[in-house]
Amino acid sequence: MAQKYTTREEDYSKWYNELVYRADLAEHSDVRGCMVIKPYGYAIWEMMKEVLDKKFKETGHSNAYFPLLIPKSYLSKEASHIEGFAKECAVVTHYRLKNAEDGSGVIVDPTAKLEEELIIRPTSETIIWNSYRNWIQSYRDLPILINQWANVVRWEMRTRLFLRTTEFLWQEGHTAHATKQEAISEAELMLDVYAEFAENYMAMPVIKGRKSASERFAGAEDTLCIESMMQDGKALQAGTSHFLGQNFAKAFDVKFADKDGKVEHVWATSWGVSTRLMGALIMTHSDDEGLVLPPALAPIQVVAVPIHKTDEELEAINQKMAELGLKLKAKGISFKYDNDENRRPGWKFAEYEAKGVPIRIAMGPRDLESGNVEVARRDTKTKEVVEFATIENYIEKLLAEIQKNLFERAKAFRKDNMQNVDSYDDFKAQIDKGGFFLAHWDGTAETEAKIKEETQATIRCIAIDQPEEAGFCMVTGKPSNKRVVLAKAY
Amino acid sequence: MAQKYTTREEDYSKWYNELVYRADLAEHSDVRGCMVIKPYGYAIWEMMKEVLDKKFKETGHSNAYFPLLIPKSYLSKEASHIEGFAKECAVVTHYRLKNAEDGSGVIVDPTAKLEEELIIRPTSETIIWNSYRNWIQSYRDLPILINQWANVVRWEMRTRLFLRTTEFLWQEGHTAHATKQEAISEAELMLDVYAEFAENYMAMPVIKGRKSASERFAGAEDTLCIESMMQDGKALQAGTSHFLGQNFAKAFDVKFADKDGKVEHVWATSWGVSTRLMGALIMTHSDDEGLVLPPALAPIQVVAVPIHKTDEELEAINQKMAELGLKLKAKGISFKYDNDENRRPGWKFAEYEAKGVPIRIAMGPRDLESGNVEVARRDTKTKEVVEFATIENYIEKLLAEIQKNLFERAKAFRKDNMQNVDSYDDFKAQIDKGGFFLAHWDGTAETEAKIKEETQATIRCIAIDQPEEAGFCMVTGKPSNKRVVLAKAY
Numbered sequence: 001m002a003q004k005y006t007t008r009e010e011d012y013s014k015w016y017n018e019l020v021y022r023a024d025l026a027e028h029s030d031v032r033g034c035m036v037i038k039p040y041g042y043a044i045w046e047m048m049k050e051v052l053d054k055k056f057k058e059t060g061h062s063n064a065y066f067p068l069l070i071p072k073s074y075l076s077k078e079a080s081h082i083e084g085f086a087k088e089c090a091v092v093t094h095y096r097l098k099n100a101e102d103g104s105g106v107i108v109d110p111t112a113k114l115e116e117e118l119i120i121r122p123t124s125e126t127i128i129w130n131s132y133r134n135w136i137q138s139y140r141d142l143p144i145l146i147n148q149w150a151n152v153v154r155w156e157m158r159t160r161l162f163l164r165t166t167e168f169l170w171q172e173g174h175t176a177h178a179t180k181q182e183a184i185s186e187a188e189l190m191l192d193v194y195a196e197f198a199e200n201y202m203a204m205p206v207i208k209g210r211k212s213a214s215e216r217f218a219g220a221e222d223t224l225c226i227e228s229m230m231q232d233g234k235a236l237q238a239g240t241s242h243f244l245g246q247n248f249a250k251a252f253d254v255k256f257a258d259k260d261g262k263v264e265h266v267w268a269t270s271w272g273v274s275t276r277l278m279g280a281l282i283m284t285h286s287d288d289e290g291l292v293l294p295p296a297l298a299p300i301q302v303v304a305v306p307i308h309k310t311d312e313e314l315e316a317i318n319q320k321m322a323e324l325g326l327k328l329k330a331k332g333i334s335f336k337y338d339n340d341e342n343r344r345p346g347w348k349f350a351e352y353e354a355k356g357v358p359i360r361i362a363m364g365p366r367d368l369e370s371g372n373v374e375v376a377r378r379d380t381k382t383k384e385v386v387e388f389a390t391i392e393n394y395i396e397k398l399l400a401e402i403q404k405n406l407f408e409r410a411k412a413f414r415k416d417n418m419q420n421v422d423s424y425d426d427f428k429a430q431i432d433k434g435g436f437f438l439a440h441w442d443g444t445a446e447t448e449a450k451i452k453e454e455t456q457a458t459i460r461c462i463a464i465d466q467p468e469e470a471g472f473c474m475v476t477g478k479p480s481n482k483r484v485v486l487a488k489a490y
Numbered sequence: 491m492a493q494k495y496t497t498r499e500e501d502y503s504k505w506y507n508e509l510v511y512r513a514d515l516a517e518h519s520d521v522r523g524c525m526v527i528k529p530y531g532y533a534i535w536e537m538m539k540e541v542l543d544k545k546f547k548e549t550g551h552s553n554a555y556f557p558l559l560i561p562k563s564y565l566s567k568e569a570s571h572i573e574g575f576a577k578e579c580a581v582v583t584h585y586r587l588k589n590a591e592d593g594s595g596v597i598v599d600p601t602a603k604l605e606e607e608l609i610i611r612p613t614s615e616t617i618i619w620n621s622y623r624n625w626i627q628s629y630r631d632l633p634i635l636i637n638q639w640a641n642v643v644r645w646e647m648r649t650r651l652f653l654r655t656t657e658f659l660w661q662e663g664h665t666a667h668a669t670k671q672e673a674i675s676e677a678e679l680m681l682d683v684y685a686e687f688a689e690n691y692m693a694m695p696v697i698k699g700r701k702s703a704s705e706r707f708a709g710a711e712d713t714l715c716i717e718s719m720m721q722d723g724k725a726l727q728a729g730t731s732h733f734l735g736q737n738f739a740k741a742f743d744v745k746f747a748d749k750d751g752k753v754e755h756v757w758a759t760s761w762g763v764s765t766r767l768m769g770a771l772i773m774t775h776s777d778d779e780g781l782v783l784p785p786a787l788a789p790i791q792v793v794a795v796p797i798h799k800t801d802e803e804l805e806a807i808n809q810k811m812a813e814l815g816l817k818l819k820a821k822g823i824s825f826k827y828d829n830d831e832n833r834r835p836g837w838k839f840a841e842y843e844a845k846g847v848p849i850r851i852a853m854g855p856r857d858l859e860s861g862n863v864e865v866a867r868r869d870t871k872t873k874e875v876v877e878f879a880t881i882e883n884y885i886e887k888l889l890a891e892i893q894k895n896l897f898e899r900a901k902a903f904r905k906d907n908m909q910n911v912d913s914y915d916d917f918k919a920q921i922d923k924g925g926f927f928l929a930h931w932d933g934t935a936e937t938e939a940k941i942k943e944e945t946q947a948t949i950r951c952i953a954i955d956q957p958e959e960a961g962f963c964m965v966t967g968k969p970s971n972k973r974v975v976l977a978k979a980y
Contacts (some may be wrong), residue, residue: 029621030609031557036621039552039636046553062529067521068610068657069580070643072587076595087587090559091598092610094581095645097562105566108581108607117598120519120558120582120610131519131526140832144636146529151558151641155585167558342630 003053009201012232019282020161022354023291026278033159033166039097040355041278043299046062048277049149050200051296052171055193061145066127068151069118074126078251081125084218088155090120090166090332096434120153125219125244126271128174129252131384136176136266138257143186144176162279163236163490170274174265178256180245183267184222187243190271191224194239202277203294203406204284205226205414207436207485209461214445221245227460227485229414230283233434235460235487238280241271280488284410285379291356292378294406295399300336302328302395303357305348307364314339317363320388324361327392353378358402359395363388420483424474427486431455436487438466440480442473451474451486459483497778502722509772510550510651513781513843516768523649523656529846531768533658533789538767539610541691541786542661551635551663556617558641559608561900564807565614568741574708578645580656610643615709615734615760618664619742626666627745629842632791633676634666651872652769653726653980660707660764666756668746670735673757674712677733680761681714684729692767693784693896694718694774695904696728696897697926697975699951704935707760711735717950717975719904720773723924725950725977728770731761768978774900775869781846782868782897785889790826792818792885795838797854804829807853810878814851817882821922823889843868849885853878868893908972917976927979928956930970940965941976950975 005022006014006408020026025041025449037045046386053063069092075082096112099105121127128146135141149171159165177183191208198206206226208225216223220242228238249265257263285292295301304324306317321337328335338348345362352360360376367373376383379402386394410467421427427437441447441459452458462484471480495512496504510516515531518524527535542803543553543605559582565572586602589595611617618636625631643657663680664671667673681698688696696716706713710732718728739745739755775782784792794814796807811827817826826847828838835852842850857863863881866873869892876884907925911917917927931937931949942948952974 027621028625029557029617031561031617034557034559036557037555039554042554043552062533064529064532065527065659067519067524067526068643069521069524071521072596072598075587082596087586087596088585090582090608091584091587092580093583093598095578097565097579097581097609098576106572106577107564108562108583117589118580127519127521131517134517153558169555306790 005288008231015288016279016283017161018358019286019290022086023356025060025282025291026090026161028161029383031166033156035161035165035167037169037275040299044281044293045278046216047276047297048197050169052197052273053147053149055197056171056173059145059189059193061175063148064146065148065150066124066131067148070124070127072117072119074130075119078219078247080247081251083173085372088157089122090153090155090322092118092263106468108112118203121150122152122154123270123272124148124150124152124172125174125248128253129248129254129268132176132266133252133254136254139178139259142178142256142266142278143182143295145173145177145186147171153165160279162275162282165275168275170272172270173289175269176249176254177269178258178267183245183269184243187222187224187241187269187271189238189334190269190368191226191241193427194241194271194273195226197228198228198238198280199297199407201294202281202284203296203403203410204238205281205407205411207461207463208465209463210446211240212445212459212462212484214448215459219244219247219435220270221247223460228280228284229410229417229436229485229487230280230490231286231413233417233436233487234284235436235485235489236276236280236283237460237489238277239271239273244268244270254414257372276462284405286356289350289381290354292406293356293358295403298356299334299359300352300355300357301334301353301399302336302359302361303348304335304337304346304361304363305352306339307345309365313368316365316368320363320368324388324391328395329393331396333395335393359398361391377402379409422471422474427457427474428455431457431486431488434488436485438459439474439486440471440482441484442476442478442480444476447473447475455488457488458485460487461490495657495778498721505653506769507530509776509780509844515772515781515785516651518651521656523646524649525655525657527659527765530789534771534783534787535765537787537789538687538691539661540686542683542763543637543639545687546637546663547690549635549679549683551637551665553638554636555638555640556614556621558611560611560614560617562607562609564620566608567616568709568737568961570737571709571741578647579612579647580643582608582610584876611640612642612644613760613762614638614640614642614662615664615738616742619758622664622666623742623744626744629668629749632666632668632746633672634664635663635676637661637663650769652765652772652828655765658765660762662760662762666739666758667759668745668748668757670757673735673759674733677712677714677731677761679761680759681716681729684731684761684763685716688716688718688770689786689897690729691786692768692771692774693893694728694785695897695899695901696951697951698955699761699953699975701730701951702935702938702949702974704938705949707732709734709737710760711737711976714715715951717977718770718774719900719907719926719977720980721776722773722904723907723926725975725979726773727979728764728767728771729761732759734758734760746754759847775896776846778939779840779871780844783848783894784864785845785848785893788846788848789824789847790842790847791824791889792826792849792851793824793838793842794827794851794853795835795842796833797830797852799855803855806858810853810858814881816963817884820845820880821886823882823885825848849888851881867892869899879890880961905950912961914963917947917964918945921947921976921978924978926950926975928973929976930961930972932966932968932970934966937963937965945978947976947978948979950979
């Protein structure tokens with residue numbers, strides 16, 4: 001219990017890593033870059049999945065499942081896709097092991113070599129569009145609105161729990177449309193779904209925007225994104241939605257006949273969010289005492305701890321808490337009563353604080369007498385004494401208030417750390433302290449590359465709701481009609 | 491529409507393959523042995539997952555996620571495990587591709603060779619027990635009750651959609667316990683969960699039993715299973731639950747201190763069901779017209795088709811069906827109204843029959859006048875005219891009746907195709923017609939191997955509720971105290 005944890009101030013990156021372990025969310029495995037998602041972390045991911053899955057279905061999508069393994073040749077079919085993606089990936093070359101002749105264990109059987117190597121999917125556009133070719137003949141077969149929940153592997157050199165791992169879990173939507181406009185609308189719709197999820201469930205404010213050409217997904221004609229600000233002022237790309245044009249349809253020869261019998265290539269989108277959202281959730285709200293969870297994504301919304309000396313007292317508190325459990329259940333509020341005798345209340349307080357449980361209730365003998373109870377908020381770390389008789393109503397309101405407060409707090413933080421900047425010198429002087437900078441940019445890849453090289457900051461996006469404004473590129477002085485968002489990023 | 495489909499009688503295996511395509515459940519991919527699960531098939535799997543996941547959680551389990559890739563050396567740690575499993579598997583040897591120098595595409599980068607090859611998990615005991623070593627120190631850390639929903643890869647030579655595929659989806663439970671008895675009880679509990687799911691949701695009767703030593707899971711001390719009978723009389727193992735003893739704890743050095751400080755190895759179970767259940771569901775109930783689904787696992791429980799000549803008629807039917815939709819929704823019954831003008835009613839009837847929708851409603855102008863509607867059952871292919879005003883109650887009862895009827899029908903079929911047999915000659919004469927045979931067996935692996943070699947039948951299980959009965963092995967004449975279940979199997 002006396003363990004001293006690193007604070008955000010001391011070392012933000014170390015604070016993050018410690019927190020993931022402390023809150024029992026995930027851990028490194030022995031397999032390079034791959035993590036184990038522990039039950040508590042996975043429970044949060046499951047809640048995210050459930051909400052998103054419902055939203056996907058409400059917007060007309062169905063789930064399906066495509067193979068994990070992709071023939072190597074598929075990856076080369078869309079030229080820019082292979083450039084951006086397929087290089088750092090896990091390659092399956094053999095399909096059998098055999099006993100080593102010296103009895104030392106098993107070795108790869110050299111006679112079981114695949115004719116064509118298989119790649120563990122880094123993303124599934126190629127294998128899916130190869131299937132769509134057979135599914136689509138006529139406009140009647142369109143649109144196809146499919147999502148897949150899956151694991152993917154990208155061989156990352158530097159990994160961090162949730163934020164960048166070799167294997168990660170995600171969903172990838174892959175849709176096919178008869179018209180360009182319909183595909184563009186789909187990409188926009190899914191961006192809205194992501195933004196709405198981020199803000200209303202994760203309590204994480206996001207900027208909806210469009211990537212510059214050089215930051216686009218490999219194979220996309222347009223990449224939309226949501227960008228959020230972490231507490232160290234760095235940006236995190238929390239989700240992307242791509243308009244793929246006819247690139248994959250052309251690469252995989254997917255055509256349809258329209259109502260007049262004219263044959264054309266199909267239009268496509270893809271969109272995804274991943275377990276990276278866990279990292280975003282952690283870094284948006286948590287503090288030096290541990291995880292802070294928005295109630296909408298908390299596996300345990302309310303925890304109660306008895307504080308007693310005698311068995312009689314415990315028995316009386318147990319009874320009250322059983323009552324409370326029923327009342328909260330009726331309101332759909334998740335509740336845990338922890339009367340484990342092996343742990344002291346102080347240990348439990350620290351534990352549930354570290355795990356980010358939004359509301360903690362403590363009840364002792366004096367509370368029993370007075371008919372009150374102590375209620376502690378995780379977000380503000382304030383406590384109040386509340387009448388027990390109607391506490392379920394108080395809790396219901398408090399959960400909504402915490403959800404709102406976290407969002408407002410994160411929004412205020414972002415506001416405080418976002419500024420216009422007009423001179424490149426100013427920008428360079430300030431970029432290391434973190435935050436988002438709104439600056440004019442001349443729209444060229446050269447200037448973008450120069451900024452990145454000289455400052456490690458990138459154009460996060462061209463925000464969709466950024467107003468037009470005449471100005472001059474902070475680097476080259478060339479004219480610009482809109483500010484873009486710049487930041488260092490995860 | 492004039493396509494002629496193969497009947498079960500003509501060619502059971504071909505009937506199955508055609509049905510999977512016809513009902514739009516899944517298809518072969520270009521990747522050897524890997525399937526694409528299409529949206530309708532995946533929707534059924536999702537319903538299975540949802541029910542099972544709820545049962546796992548109700549029995550105290552949490553979900554987690556462990557890496558897809560397993561270091562080769564892990565597989566050798568448990569000696570019998572590697573013998574039974576790890577040979578036919580996908581081996582990752584490299585982590586990068588590069589452009590071919592001749593511009594012909596991408597090739598594996600020979601400089602990116604892994605020091606130790608990684609295996610795509612065929613099952614996760616090894617990687618999970620390697621983690622458990624760090625999670626378990628004391629009896630306070632036990633039990634660990636974890637489940638994982640995942641994809642696994644086993645390099646199968648002969649594959650069939652859902653029944654045996656190189657990649658498949660499944661859940662694998664992995665639990666750790668302080669005592670042998672607790673682990674045995676866990677394995678039994680999960681077998682009951684599976685059996686209850688199979689019978690009450692899949693409407694598929696199962697025999698709960700124990701595998702003979704030679705049919706055990708590689709690394710298990712005891713393998714429990716549920717066995718079901720398909721319509722061709724063959725057996726299908728639908729789920730297994732293993733008592734692993736201390737084998738994996740010993741292989742991965744997982745020990746705990748009990749209350750008295752005594753250090754001992756941990757006891758384990760693992761249990762799983764897979765997308766193979768989809769094959770079992772299909773082959774238990776379906777007929778020559780297509781899939782037959784039990785209402786409890788039907789993505790669409792009721793479909794309605796308008797039969798009209800004029801737009802006015804359609805408009806009036808649309809209105810009635812909107813009403814019905816609301817009424818059924820209130821009862822939690824899933825309903826689809828298909829008034830697509832591009833398809834004729836006859837086409838739709840065949841389509842929803844092929845897809846196994848339990849109840850089909852047809853409404854025409856005469857029904858509008860009479861206040862009645864035609865209701866067709868998929869299971870019995872009978873129709874009835876029913877009063878529209880209270881039809882939601884009729885439908886609710888009918889769904890329950892269909893669920894029950896499918897189970898009873900499958901039970902009756904199994905009864906008709908299960909018999910005692912006391913002579914090996916009789917057995918050999920009859921085994922090719924299919925069905926389950928209850929016979930005395932002397933308990934030796936030699937006799938078991940002889941039966942398998944001479945008849946291709948296997949001991950499916952020693953049924954748990956099979957009464958003791960003195961008898962003589964049908965092959966060797968040696969004494970036996972219980973009949974075992976023999977059959978050819980998938």
